[in-house]
Ligand SMILES: Nc1ncnc2c1ncn2[C@@H]1O[C@H](COP(=O)(O)OP(=O)(O)O)[C@@H](O)[C@H]1O
């Protein structure tokens with residue numbers, strides 16, 4: 001069964017209705033979503049792409065707060081994040097605002113448009129970081145991790161705490177052309193003290209397990225204590241010098257230089 005492109009107005013009918021009003025199927029709610037999708041410039045939803053099953057179709061993804069479906073729109077192919085009927089928050093406005101701020105420093109999928117219950121953003125085609133790490137080459141891994149640490153540093157700098165980077169399961173995707181993209185700013189906050197860089201570094205390097213073992217081997221990190229003290233210094237004084245010191249100890253400062261030259 002190949003991808004199935006369905007005009008948005010038809011999505012209030014089964015078997016698509018449950019996707020637009022998950023998990024409590026409701027024609028009324030689905031109609032509301034259809035109106036918002038149309039208003040935001042989405043004319044069709046594409047099912048049977050992605051590996052998350054909802055009823056009789058598959059979609060890009062599903063979390064505790066939303067479902068994500070591929071869409072065809074005036075912006076081209078997009079990911080449509082649709083608020084679940086049982087979501088704790090009653091709008092996606094908070095996430096839209098934080099994603100917009102993250103976009104301003106080059107982080108996250110580009111946000112094209114947003115309404116109460118729908119976000120229209122760039123479709124990120126790739127693999128979750130942890131899965132990608134298992135088969136990627138060392139040079140690729142170094143480049144992707146350097147870019148990812150820079151993104152976390154920039155988020156720290158603008159005062160946004162992503163909130164889920166200490167265990168980023170599905171929340172960092174590496175694209176086919178080797179770009180890490182941090183997704184899901186639903187749990188992000190400007191109230192908490194940002195700890196994106198320390199969270200991701202702890203996950204990648206320090207937390208015991210297969211992931212950190214692999215990453216430490218690729219980066220040739222012999223002295224974990226040094227990384228730890230770099231992180232402490234950064235925690236105490238998040239700044240360019242303490243960030244650079246961490247990169248240095250991870251052997252990623254030259255990747256940094258390469259990135260700089262490319263810009
Ligand atoms: N822009 C995107 N492009 C492709 N897939 C996405 C995109 N955003 C989310 N997804 C997929 O949908 C899943 C759920 O999205 P997420 O934003 O985490 O929702 P929730 O806020 O409910 O946790 C993600 O784990 C991912 O697999």
Ligand SMILES: [Mg+2]
Nearest residue numbers: 063064171184
């Ligand atoms: Mg999520």
